Amino acid sequence: MNSSSYSHDQGVVVKKNISNYHVRIHDHVEVCGMAMRLRKELSYSAENPNASKRVVRDVKGFDKTDPIVVGDRVIVANSADGMRAIIEILPRLNQLSRQDPAPGTHKFEQVIVANVDFILPVFAVADPTPKWGLLDRYLVSAESMQIPVIIVITKVDLINDRYRELELVLEMYQRIGYPVILTSSLKGTGMEELRHILSGRLSAFVGKSGVGKTALLNALELGLGLRMGRVGNGKIGKGRHTTSAAEMVPLSFGGDIIDTPGVREFALNNLDRKEIAKFFPEMRPFIGACKFRSDCRHDEEPGCAIRRAVMEGKIDPHRYQSYLTLIKEI
Amino acid sequence: MNSSYSPIEGNSKSYKTKNKWHASRIKRSDGSEAGFLCCHCHAYVSSAEFLSRVHNRNHCPYCLWSRHLDLYDPGDRLSACKSTMMPIGLTVKFIAKKYGEGFGELMLVHSCSDCGHHSINRIAADDDSDLLLELFEASIRLKSNERRLLKLEGIEVLNGSQKKLVQAQLIRY
Numbered sequence: 001m002n003s004s005s006y007s008h009d010q011g012v013v014v015k016k017n018i019s020n021y022h023v024r025i026h027d028h029v030e031v032c033g034m035a036m037r038l039r040k041e042l043s044y045s046a047e048n049p050n051a052s053k054r055v056v057r058d059v060k061g062f063d064k065t066d067p068i069v070v071g072d073r074v075i076v077a078n079s080a081d082g083m084r085a086i087i088e089i090l091p092r093l094n095q096l097s098r099q100d101p102a103p104g105t106h107k108f109e110q111v112i113v114a115n116v117d118f119i120l121p122v123f124a125v126a127d128p129t130p131k132w133g134l135l136d137r138y139l140v141s142a143e144s145m146q147i148p149v150i151i152v153i154t155k156v157d158l159i160n161d162r163y164r165e166l167e168l169v170l171e172m173y174q175r176i177g178y179p180v181i182l183t184s185s186l187k188g189t190g191m192e193e194l195r196h197i198l199s200g201r202l203s204a205f206v207g208k209s210g211v212g213k214t215a216l217l218n219a220l221e222l223g224l225g226l227r228m229g230r231v232g233n234g235k236i237g238k239g240r241h242t243t244s245a246a247e248m249v250p251l252s253f254g255g256d257i258i259d260t261p262g263v264r265e266f267a268l269n270n271l272d273r274k275e276i277a278k279f280f281p282e283m284r285p286f287i288g289a290c291k292f293r294s295d296c297r298h299d300e301e302p303g304c305a306i307r308r309a310v311m312e313g314k315i316d317p318h319r320y321q322s323y324l325t326l327i328k329e330i
Numbered sequence: 331m332n333s334s335y336s337p338i339e340g341n342s343k344s345y346k347t348k349n350k351w352h353a354s355r356i357k358r359s360d361g362s363e364a365g366f367l368c369c370h371c372h373a374y375v376s377s378a379e380f381l382s383r384v385h386n387r388n389h390c391p392y393c394l395w396s397r398h399l400d401l402y403d404p405g406d407r408l409s410a411c412k413s414t415m416m417p418i419g420l421t422v423k424f425i426a427k428k429y430g431e432g433f434g435e436l437m438l439v440h441s442c443s444d445c446g447h448h449s450i451n452r453i454a455a456d457d458d459s460d461l462l463l464e465l466f467e468a469s470i471r472l473k474s475n476e477r478r479l480l481k482l483e484g485i486e487v488l489n490g491s492q493k494k495l496v497q498a499q500l501i502r503y
Contacts, residue, residue, distance in 0.1 A: 300412055310410035311445060317401055317408040 010090070012115075013072045014248040014256075021068055021086060023076055024248075032076050032084040038067050065100055070246040070258050071114040071202065094145040096138075096206065099267035109269045113204040113246060113258050118197070119147050122207035122216065124155040125166060131208070132169060136322035137266045138206060139178065143279035144271055150179045150197060152205070154212040157184045172316050176282050185212055185219040194220060200254040209262025214243050217259050221251055273297070273330045277306065280323055282315050299324060369414050370395035383455035389417070389438065391456045394465065398442040400449070413444030418476075419469030419487035420462070420496060421450055436499040438462075439469075439485055448483055459500050466496050 011025035021032050068074065072089050079085040092114045100108040113119075121138040123130040135151065142149045151173055159166075170180045181197070183190035197203075198220070205213040246260045277283045277298055283306055290296035291303025298306040310320045356365050356374070365376040368390035377387045386405050389396035396415040401408035418441045422434035437450040438457075453462065470490045480487055488496060 307410040307412070315410075317410060320410055321408060 007077065008087075009076045011074055011076055012248070013068055013070050013074055013086075016066070016068065016070060016245060021074075023074060023084075023086065025076065030076065030084055032086050033079065034068060035079070035085045035087045038086065038089065065108045065110050069095070069111045069114050070248050070260075071095075071116055071204070073115060094147050096141055096145065096147065096204065097269050098141070098263070098265075099269040101265050101267070107267075107269070112206065112260055115202065116147060116204045116258065117201040118203035119149050120152045120203055120205050121149065122152045122154055122205050122211045122213045124158075124211040125153060125163075126155065126158045126160075128208055128210050130166075130169075132318065133322050133325065134208065134266055135173075136319065137268060137326070140271070140276065140279040140326065141266070141268060143281070144275075150181060152194070152216070153180060153182045154216055155184060155186075156182045156189055157186050169318075172319075176319075183216060183219075185215040188219060191219060195251075195253055198251060198253075198255050198257060202248075202256045202258070204258040204260060206260050207262060208264070211262070213262070214259055217249060217257060220257075221249065268326060268330060271330060273327050276323060276327050276330070280315075280319060282319065283309075283323070286315075297327060299327070368393060368395065369397055381454075381456050384452050387454065388451040389415075389440070389454075389457075391454055391458060392461075394438060394457065394461055396438075396440045396449075396451065398445065398447060398449075404451075411442060411445050411447065413442050415440035415442050415447075415449070417465050419472055420466050421485050421487055422492075422495070423450060436496065438465075439480070439487055448480060448485060450485055462500055463496070466493070 009025045011023040011030070013021050014024045014029060015022035019033070021034065022029050023032050068086060068089060072092065074086045074090065075088040076084050077087045094116065095111045095114040096116070096119055097109050097111040100110040102108075119138065119142045121135055123135060130153075139149055151170070153166075153170065174180055181190050181193055183194060194216075205216065207213055243259055243261045246258055248256050248258045250256050271279075274294065274297075277287055283298075286305040286309050288294065289305035290298070290301065292301050296304055296306075298304050306315065306320070309315045310317055356367070357363055363377050365374055365378075366387075367373070368375055371390060371393040373390060373392045375387065375390050375392075379385065382391070388404075394417040396417070398409050398411040398413050398415050399407050417438055419439045421437050421439050423437045424434040436453055438453055440449050440451060441447070466488065469487055472487055477487055
């Protein structure tokens, strides 16, 4: 590290802990703090606006959640105590966020990853059982940010006679336009295909705890040796939240991948109820064709084109039910 | 087919005009379904099992109308049609040894008023017996082509010769 480069540097956040952030600047990683002004929304005194040191009149807001996430491009500078501190977050290209599950009247936004090229929702064939409603939430959230999605199915070595059921679901998602990759970290199935997709891009694994996100990463990048847990310690089919913080891992074949901790719930954030249908690609051709046009909620309204499409088999009824669940929740 | 009994007629009107979203299903504070307002006669129907003696309340006991909500299996709630289902007759579902040899369970036959889908449903303990008998009488006059269509779907609507069976079954309830 050259001391001359200690002025203002641009980097990417690759890992964050409770009080510090690991920022990759050029080829090395630095541990940085965060300037408190990033948490606050300040209002300045109108007097003497051109003064070099403006007087803060009021603190308008204070973000409870961390404003910096893995994948953020940031500006790092020296702070007064000689530490390195993030002083600015550059505008994000995109982000995957959910509603903060913490109890409270005000629902904060919790950003999971930012500036990614791909989102890879990971679901296991079994242990834990795939919840397709959760996948639909990821898909809607990614669609709202126009992030391409690739569905990754892990633990295909556990496939049994109930596979036909799973196959039908996956075929449905493929028909909609979402690519699906079947993988097994144990047997190495699908790794070449996955390497080809991830190469040269920044992607993020998301999904429930115990589906095998970290195991997949360990299988992709041999020798990485990230800590993995086992499913079913007393609670059958449930993960143990072994990964507790998001971390960006550079891949030897090019590109980076963000391994995120498993989530139990994924409530949509900052989406308008009227816009949700737009984020279901198979529903888009029918939007505006309803009797009540843009006022149609596609629930019980007469002359609804989307409901008709479901009845005619053009839209999967399970996806339609996911849509109804989402609009009732928002 | 309209029921004369409507316990919360005033309430049902206010529900309808205020917010149709909440008009059809009424929930308890824990989120479970307490009941619903009939989409045909607008009477409040309780989902309580001790009243109906069935696990899933399917139709209004006062007018016997139902809604097209299920698609593949009973209770899956996957149908997007959601239209009203008119009771068109009675049939018998034969379940091995449940009510003795050769004796089946009396079932209601519903027809969707929008898409024409047919379904058979269990009669609940609190269903209006007079209305069920009226329905049976009316179903005798069901058109032959409709009977044929139902038969193709495996539903055989009871005819006039089975009146005694219907009466015997309805006394049970």
